[in-house]
Amino acid sequence: MSTAIAEIHETPAESSVNYLNVTYGIKSWLLTLDHKRIGLLYLGSITLMFFVGGMAAVLMRLHLVEPQGALFEPETYNKMFSTHGIIMVFFFLVPSIPATLGNFLIPLMIGARDVAFPRLNLMSWYLYITGAAFALFATLSGGVDTGWTFYPPYSSTYSQTHVVIVALGVFIAGFSSILTGVNFIVTIHKMRAPGMTWFRLPLFIWAMYATSLIFVLGTPVIAITLFLLGMERILHVGIFDPAVGGDPLLFQHLFWFYSHPAVYIMILPGMGVISELITAFSRKKIFGYAFVAFSSLSIAVISFIVWGHHMFVTGQSIYAGLVFSVLSFLVAIPSAVKVFNWTATLYKGSISYEAPMLYALGFIGLFTIGGLTGLFLAALATDVHLNGTYFIVAHFHYVMVGGAVMAYMGGLHFWWPKITGRLYPDLWARIAAAIIFIGFNLTFFPQFVLGYLGMPRRYAIYPAEFQVLNVMSSAGASILGIGYIIPLIYFMWSMRYGPPAGPNPWGAKGLEWTTQSPPLTENFETIPIVTEDAYNYPSEAAHG
């Protein structure tokens, strides 16, 4: 197909074979073993869950424009925030970067043809959508009102909502994570191309490896915890039941043993993406590669010894509180190391401001704010005042949305040309990034103030003096929502009408950029031999 007319609408990359067009039909997608297609299967399902969880958030913020609540009965509001949390945490944030970008990129970045266990990879996706189906079914049948944290005795004894079904959905999705973690660990250990030593790996791979450690070590514990909760709810007796000598706080220990590291599952891949974006758009190698690599591992390890900071005011002993408070300060250190190193990478770099870079810069600022406010919460004394308020809500949204989601958006924008072979309109992408940044801050900054002033979280009503800040937050939420819808539109547009991308539109370093866009099913015609370090951009001396 090389007529002049064909060349206007088609490109050599498109008329050539790639993983998208090599076979057609629904069976070729639902039974695929190609890690790239599986990444796209996840992308579709995760995007759906994001908008479902986002819908719950929009409804919550609309409700909260009035001090007495504008839309719902309190019981319904409780279901709204629970649904929002459950869907966003378990069905969006935890799998987001690992299952989409991780699945797509890991074999490409290490020079392999696929992950170690492709069939297990496909099974992971099916487990994910089975779990999501249970959760959606429960939501549509009335949801749960326990919060995403499911604390007993409310969740085990008193709540009249579909706790067991939702817990089952999360349980099943947990196995999706576990198998993904196993797959990634084995892939990274055993399938690197010749010459791809550990210290030549892109930092995204180090981040994904650290994330996979958390998947493997933490997720089984929430699985057993939800199993025990389900048993207690079904049998009306169990190990968290004070009537038989049980302790509801034991649930919290087991729950947070996973759920705290889980928040690092959410941020570590994002940090890996940021390392890739900062180096590419400063055209400079990362400052302190080994420090950034080891900081990912340190975060993964330390994340497991801090969970009690979620329990400072729920009845934990003061001694445990002291221990967990000190340990929680420790975990900030490797995160700070990363922020310093990214900033040092920017210094004297050749910086350009395409959309992925805007997201990366936004991440650095917003993650820093979110991370610092975490320190206020790690200190026992200030946590007593701030716990249970909107300060916490603002803190975790700064790290999870201002951090992880922005990194996810930045990564999608950076690798979209590789994934689809198409370019999206950069002007609209930058506009959307700006709208998201503005909307995000307008939504969540007022919540720091609200929390400090004492407005409790998870409440359907609030004192009238907080209304102005709440209205500001809700206004911001609507702007943020628009900001997320715009990329949906131009990404879909680009798949049909976007100009062809070519193998390396950004001029970035990394094995994935040496392949065609979109790549072949087998990734590389011949497995590369790696001879250079990561981010081997020409130095400033060689540069003009």
Next chain:
Amino acid sequence: MSDHTEQSGHTGHIVPVSTYLLVFLELMVGTALTTWIAYIDLGRWNTVVALTIAVIKMVLVVLFFMHVKYATGLTRVVILAGFFWLGIMITLSCSDELTRTWEIVPQGWNMILPIVFRLF
């Protein structure tokens, strides 16, 4: 790529039947011993003995039946990590659950400060 030699990984190593039988015997003896000792009053030591024997049995199964004696360092690190993480979960949970009734020492600072001052 690595050569397929007798030393590569574990595949080359074949454990003799006699080793398996010996380990089997040791495991059975350990079980019998554990059961027998349960009927003897050793007070708190009953638990210690029983769990020690259980750990020894586990080590035998891991080293010989699961071939870890002939496995790579990575395998050992993976196994140790698993137990270490279990240890974190138990230890830090107990640091709360078993200290709930500890009294906050009322004279705490008053006791410590004079000692500190004497140091300087």
Next chain:
Amino acid sequence: MAELATHGAHPQGFAHQFEDIEQQRDAGRLGMWVFLVTEILFFGGMFTSYTIYRALHLESFIQGSHQLEVKFGATNTAVLIFSSLTMALAIRAAQTGKKKGQIIFWLVLTMLLGALFVGLKLRFEWYRDYVDGIIPGVHWFYNGPHAPGVKMFMCFYFFMTGLHAIHMIVGLGILAVLVSMTARNKFSSEYYSPLEISGLYWHFVDIVWIFLFPLLYLIGGRY
């Protein structure tokens, strides 16, 4: 080295995302060990809870433990240890290139022992527990000393041995698949990874029971 080896060089069972069978074997083994670590943490949640409550309610746990019969726990321990031996011998038979009949013999013996374990449990322990009314939430009319704490202990007993039994039954299913694969000549002394990896799983389930026996049946001794 940068080229893929040609088809003819690869033994049966080779998966093409790998460079060679050695890499595939290593990957399979590492994958199963990582999975077993997840199982350590999975059961570990229950062992953690057990540790805490035993420390806080020792008298109740002793009383609860005395509701169990040591002879069945000990017998089942022996059964499982024996099954680990037969599993190891099955893998060894494949490793040393024995005929498939011999491999199948050891696999079937392992299955029978595993089924014996489950059967003994169901018939002599859980059925009797039902009759005696010491199954919390299902059939409970114990009114001996420390009744609430004994109920808690029995929750642990059923949850832990129940989860263990589910893992055993899954193991039996895996063994059945392995018997079928062996019968269909899928294995050789060059390629027996599924047997080896399943063996790791089976031994792990044995190890869990090695700990459950003293922790559930022998609390406080029987003197």
